[in-house]
Amino acid sequence: xxxxxxxxxxxxxxxxxxxxxxxxxxxxxxxxxxxxxxxxxxxxxxxxxxxxxxxxxxxxxxxxxxxxxxxxxxxxxxxxxxxxxxxxxxxxxxxxxxxxxxxxxxxxxxxxxxxxxxxxxxxxxxxxxxxxxxxxxxxxxxxxxxxxxxxxxxxxxxxxxxxxxxxxxxxxxxxxxxxxxxxxxxxxxxxxxxxxxxxxxxxxxxxxxxxxxxxxxxxxxxxxxxxxxxxxxxxxxxxxxxxxxxxxxxxxxxxxxxxxxxxxxxxxxxxxxxxxxxxxxxxxxxxxxxxxxxxxxxxxxxxxxxxxxxxxxxxxxxxxxxxxxx
Amino acid sequence: xxxxxxxxxxxxxxxxxxxxxxxxxxxxxxxxxxxxxxxxxxxxxxxxxxxxxxxxxxxxxxxxxxxxxxxxxxxxxxxxxxxxxxxxxxxxxxxxxxxxxxxxxxxxxxxxxxxxxxxxxxxxxxxxxxxxxxxxxxxxxxxxxxxxxxxxxxxxxxxxxxxxxxxxxxxxxxxxxxxxxxxxxxxxxxxxxxxxxxxxxxxxxxxxxxxxxxxxxxxxxxxxxxxxxxxxxxxxxxxxxxxxxxxxxxxxxxxxxxxxxxxxxxxxxxxxxxxxxxxxxxxxxxxxxxxxxxxxxxxxxxxxxxxxxxxxxxxxxxxxxxxxxxx
Numbered sequence: 001x002x003x004x005x006x007x008x009x010x011x012x013x014x015x016x017x018x019x020x021x022x023x024x025x026x027x028x029x030x031x032x033x034x035x036x037x038x039x040x041x042x043x044x045x046x047x048x049x050x051x052x053x054x055x056x057x058x059x060x061x062x063x064x065x066x067x068x069x070x071x072x073x074x075x076x077x078x079x080x081x082x083x084x085x086x087x088x089x090x091x092x093x094x095x096x097x098x099x100x101x102x103x104x105x106x107x108x109x110x111x112x113x114x115x116x117x118x119x120x121x122x123x124x125x126x127x128x129x130x131x132x133x134x135x136x137x138x139x140x141x142x143x144x145x146x147x148x149x150x151x152x153x154x155x156x157x158x159x160x161x162x163x164x165x166x167x168x169x170x171x172x173x174x175x176x177x178x179x180x181x182x183x184x185x186x187x188x189x190x191x192x193x194x195x196x197x198x199x200x201x202x203x204x205x206x207x208x209x210x211x212x213x214x215x216x217x218x219x220x221x222x223x224x225x226x227x228x229x230x231x232x233x234x235x236x237x238x239x240x241x242x243x244x245x246x247x248x249x250x251x252x253x254x255x256x257x258x259x260x261x262x263x264x265x266x267x268x269x270x271x272x273x274x275x276x277x278x279x280x281x282x283x284x285x286x287x288x289x290x291x292x293x294x295x296x297x298x299x300x301x302x303x304x305x306x307x308x309x310x311x312x313x314x315x316x317x318x319x320x321x322x323x324x325x326x
Numbered sequence: 327x328x329x330x331x332x333x334x335x336x337x338x339x340x341x342x343x344x345x346x347x348x349x350x351x352x353x354x355x356x357x358x359x360x361x362x363x364x365x366x367x368x369x370x371x372x373x374x375x376x377x378x379x380x381x382x383x384x385x386x387x388x389x390x391x392x393x394x395x396x397x398x399x400x401x402x403x404x405x406x407x408x409x410x411x412x413x414x415x416x417x418x419x420x421x422x423x424x425x426x427x428x429x430x431x432x433x434x435x436x437x438x439x440x441x442x443x444x445x446x447x448x449x450x451x452x453x454x455x456x457x458x459x460x461x462x463x464x465x466x467x468x469x470x471x472x473x474x475x476x477x478x479x480x481x482x483x484x485x486x487x488x489x490x491x492x493x494x495x496x497x498x499x500x501x502x503x504x505x506x507x508x509x510x511x512x513x514x515x516x517x518x519x520x521x522x523x524x525x526x527x528x529x530x531x532x533x534x535x536x537x538x539x540x541x542x543x544x545x546x547x548x549x550x551x552x553x554x555x556x557x558x559x560x561x562x563x564x565x566x567x568x569x570x571x572x573x574x575x576x577x578x579x580x581x582x583x584x585x586x587x588x589x590x591x592x593x594x595x596x597x598x599x600x601x602x603x604x605x606x607x608x609x610x611x612x613x614x615x616x617x618x619x620x621x622x623x624x625x626x627x628x629x630x631x632x633x634x635x636x637x638x639x640x641x642x643x644x645x646x647x648x649x650x651x652x653x
Contacts, residue, residue, distance in 0.1 A: 048518050161379075190379050192589060192603070193378075195589035195601055196603055217518060217519055219519070219593045221591050223593045223597075223598075224591045224592070224595075224598055244595050248595075257520070261520050261522065261523050263552055264592060265548050265592065272523040272527065272552050273523055274520060274521055274527070
């Protein structure tokens, strides 16, 4: 993670709040930093409600109305995306950074052929394209994601879940972005279909040199595919490391608990353990470390202050008092 | 398999008519959802039924519950034929065999309290009409399902509970009738990884302490590995491999099982392995391929596969597979 030459996006100390109807500010993401490299995949891991999706949407400035980016910077091609006007941001969205939304299979318009839906995305960003050019681009995209071109005239209901997911990926690639954010792209898909979609993402990353952010709660998928991993807990970075470091030398107790809760076919003898309790609610954060109430190793200090991110070694950081600062 | 056999399924078929026959077409089309399935389930045993969507696992479960009538075959429960029960006898049978559904967010009525939800099966089956003893039964079921202290959950509504707690309520609703068999249809697939283990361990405890037999329906072989004593792999309506969990996972004999196992993600980047990714989805169950039903997708296909439909044959004691390579 030290090579700076291929860094396409650098996120520094990002803070995101949600404002509830009583005007109370809830801190959904606090002080998260990471970098995206071209041709590499970053896994964004955590339980439901830990801020993964909020963070992913913030990269495109697509937060829901109550969401506010209150601090930090998102450096892309030397510019801070947070300083751009809405007009300028529109040019970045889809052209540079595209997203495959969660539950994408149900995000397609049921009364429009899939070809037209992709053409719509192409046209919106390339108003000068002729009908023929658009048709060609749709065929190219279908080829890229492995759908027969004649299926462009079919409706979403004629596609299986996995094929609909391919359509969504084709749509996200319509304007040849350099960054692709995939929010839980395989949840609700069968194992074999999941393997097909992951293989496709891997191939696209390598062929197009995409920087991919894979949002998921599946540690197995991350281990198979990702280069770097960011583990989030309650809106903060629990641990950030290369995939090899994270799985073989996890430093944060949360990462260790998550790994122990994950079924591993290669190690059937181990009994599966669960993490007692629940992730914190944003409106009811514990005073100290957010993981303290569920942490098997919590001690006094953990209940009083939130540990800052400490370096375990070069390119590996965890926010836990047990980590000796390097 | 040592214990007494509770549920026995023999050569079960379930076909659904697929559209009305045309005036000229002559033959009628059918979806062969369950196409000749047989297995036994013993007291306190966990049998996992694994396979991709559309392989007929859920139809099989519904048929066992008496929610679908089988086209052919026989189901015996404690030695009694329950294949074509109806009326009171069917209701009495259903009390002994209960289902845990996949999605705890949708299977609980949001307008009912936890107490009413768990007590409803008792009302339906007319058990314990006395309010005080019914309440006691509900409290016991909640505490058996790991919701402690049970009193604190009685007046709450589903929206106040987390996903894991809701799934426990669903399990309590099944336990309150004191069943012999639980049919668990993907009981953890909607839950966060951190709480899956809790629910799996709970099911395991129920088998150990109460001798409940569990038929675990899942597409996730890793999940079944932790819970199941035996695994049956289904493809297009038929069991293609069955055996003890260790045998099936360590020495899979059918190419389909081998492919399914190869795509289970391993949470260790140093163990990235060769994945056998089958392309496409299983063929449609109306036109089942001739010969071996898996041959069009099989990476090890050879000439005879298109002609001979292999039956389950023993590859090791208690381990059977339906593949010509093992003959």
